[in-house]
Structures are given as C-alpha cells and as structure tokens.
Amino acid sequence: MAEIFYKSMNRRTFIKTGLAGIGALVTIGTGNSFGLRKSERKATRWALLADTHIPADVSNNYRGFYPYQNLQKVVPDIISALPDGVVITGDLARLTGELGDYANLKKLLNPIAEKSPVFMALGNHDNRENFVKVFDKVPGEKQPVKNKLVTVIERPPIRLIILDSLLYVNKVSGLLGKAQRQWLEDYLKECDNTPTILCFHHSLEDGDGDLLDVPRLFSAIKPIRKVKAILYGHSHAYGFSEFEGIHLINLPAVGYNFSDTEPVGWVEAKLTAEGGDFTLHAIAGSMNKDRSVKKLAWRV
Numbered sequence: 118m119a120e121i122f123y124k125s126m127n128r129r130t131f132i133k134t135g136l137a138g139i140g141a142l143v144t145i146g147t148g149n150s151f152g153l154r155k156s157e158r159k160a161t162r163w164a165l166l167a168d169t170h171i172p173a174d175v176s177n178n179y180r181g182f183y184p185y186q187n188l189q190k191v192v193p194d195i196i197s198a199l200p201d202g203v204v205i206t207g208d209l210a211r212l213t214g215e216l217g218d219y220a221n222l223k224k225l226l227n228p229i230a231e232k233s234p235v236f237m238a239l240g241n242h243d244n245r246e247n248f249v250k251v252f253d254k255v256p257g258e259k260q261p262v263k264n265k266l267v268t269v270i271e272r273p274p275i276r277l278i279i280l281d282s283l284l285y286v287n288k289v290s291g292l293l294g295k296a297q298r299q300w301l302e303d304y305l306k307e308c309d310n311t312p313t314i315l316c317f318h319h320s321l322e323d324g325d326g327d328l329l330d331v332p333r334l335f336s337a338i339k340p341i342r343k344v345k346a347i348l349y350g351h352s353h354a355y356g357f358s359e360f361e362g363i364h365l366i367n368l369p370a371v372g373y374n375f376s377d378t379e380p381v382g383w384v385e386a387k388l389t390a391e392g393g394d395f396t397l398h399a400i401a402g403s404m405n406k407d408r409s410v411k412k413l414a415w416r417v
C-alpha cells in the first residue's frame with residue numbers, strides 16, 4: 118500500500134529533477150500538467166476534500182451517512198476529473214485517528230494516488246503519530262516545523278501550503294501555534310510572488326472550537342499580498358467569505374453533514390494566477406448547489 122504513495126513522490130521528484138524542461142516528453146498518462154513548462158501552465162486543476170472521517174469499521178455510520186462508502190463513491194468521480202493533485206483538509210480519520218482508520222483511508226485513496234498526488238492536512242480527529250505510521254511516504258516538500266506536518270506544493274501557476282492545526286486529538290479547537298506561524302511568515306517573505314493558498318483543517322470564526330489563533334494568522338498574512346485564499350473544513354458546511362480580500366473557502370465534508378441544509382461531497386477547482394473556479398460535486402445531503410460553480414478573483 119505504501120508503494121503507491123511513494124511512487125507519487127518519486128514521479129514528482131523524477132520530473133522535477135530530470136525532465137522538467139523537456140515538457141512534451143513527460144507524459145504521466147493522466148492528462149495532468151506536471152510535465153509542462155512553467156510558462157505553458159495557465160491553470161492547475163485540483164480535487165478539494167475535507168472531513169472524510171474514515172473509520173476502521175466500514176459499517177460505522179453517523180446521521181445516516183456511511184463515511185467509508187461516501188469516499189468510495191467519490192473516488193471514481195475524482196479519477197475521471199484527472200486533477201493535478203488532491204487536497205484533503207483534515208479530519209481524515211473517524212474520531213481518534215486510529216491506525217485502522219488510516220489503513221482504510223489509504224486503501225480507499227490508492228486508486229487516486231496512482232494517478233495524482235494526495236496531500237493531507239490533519240484535523241482534530243486525527244492522530245499525528247498514527248498518520249505518519251501509515252502514510253510513511255507522502256508527496257510534497259516537508260517543512261522543518263517542530264511537531265507539525267507542514268508541506269509546500271509548488272504547482273504553477275499556484276503554490277499551496279498545507280498547515281497543521283491539530284492541537285489535541287478528539288478535542289474540537291485547533292491551533293497553528295507560534296512556531297508554525299513564525300515559519301509561515303518567514304517562508305512567505307522569502308518565496309516568490311506565486312499566488313499562494315493556505316490549507317488547514319480548522320474554521321475561522323471566533324468560537325472556542327475554531328482555530329484559536331485566527332487573529333494572529335490574519336494579521337500576519339493581511340499585508341502579504343501573494344496570499345490569495347484559505348481552504349479549510351471542520352464545519353462540515355460549504356461556503357465562501359472574505360477577509361481583507363483573502364478568500365476563505367469552507368469545503369463541504371465527504372463523511373457527513375451536521376445539518377440537512379449542507380451538501381456532502383467534494384469541490385473541483387481550476388486555479389489560475391488570477392483566480393479560481395470552484396465546482397461542487399454533491400453526493401448526498403442537500404443537493405441544491407450540486408454542480409454550481411463559484412468564480413473567485415484573487416486580490417492584487
């Protein structure tokens with residue numbers, strides 16, 4: 118099982134180091150844009166998921182939803198969309214981040230991982246040690262932030278940064294923490310002006326169960342104009358809002374909703390240097406917005 122995730126990384130490293138300039142010779146067989154020269158990449162296409170809540174027991178269910186079956190259902194849909202990559206913004210595991218949860222998650226994601234790299238953030242229902250045991254080889258450039266899993270993904274014309282807001286396993290609130298925020302500020306100062314999207318689990322309200330250092334994060338990124346959007350989950354709701362022109366994109370849950378008015382599903386994104394188109398793929402819950410497209414322009 119590990120091999121396929123490992124292959125994703127090898128393929129990426131191989132292309133980056135070996136054949137990046139040759140363009141047309143690099144065919145992945147999936148129609149994605151890894152092999153294209155930077156100048157040729159006008160857009161990158163992503164599958165965005167949150168709150169998969171995969172259980173060790175496949176029959177586990179909540180509010181009438183079966184998280185294992187839900188992910189199983191969206192996998193072929195994602196594969197047929199041929200994304201350049203997949204991001205899952207945490208709450209990967211059912212409740213407490215058990216090894217069996219991650220083993221099932223890996224099994225379910227393998228058909229995707231054979232074709233596109235899968236990047237995962239940790240949520241409050243994940244366990245960092247157990248996650249790393251099962252996903253021992255993952256794609257992306259891992260960053261030196263102590264006790265946090267932070268990854269930078271350069272996929273022109275966009276950069277994604279996966280941050281880690283897991284504070285305590287199976288307690289609701291989250292925290293990036295001072296060291297990670299400092300790393301982020303330093304990194305954003307140093308990197309080029311590629312439009313950058315931050316991805317992590319926790320929601321951005323001011324409740325006790327949200328990301329507890331939201332004001333500090335916001336004041337840090339507000340003046341850094343290359344930060345264009347934040348992708349997050351946690352609320353099991355689909356919605357768009359803004360802070361100082363930074364788009365805040367709340368991804369729907371794959372596992373289950375908390376309210377009948379919310380969709381269950383995933384979001385297909387086409388990202389350019391100027392903005393993004395976000396298409397909802399609802400599979401359950403409210404189907405009202407299924408296939409609706411939200412168009413966003415990045416701040417300049």
Ligand SMILES: [Zn+2]
Nearest residue numbers: 168208351353
């Ligand atoms: Zn959740």
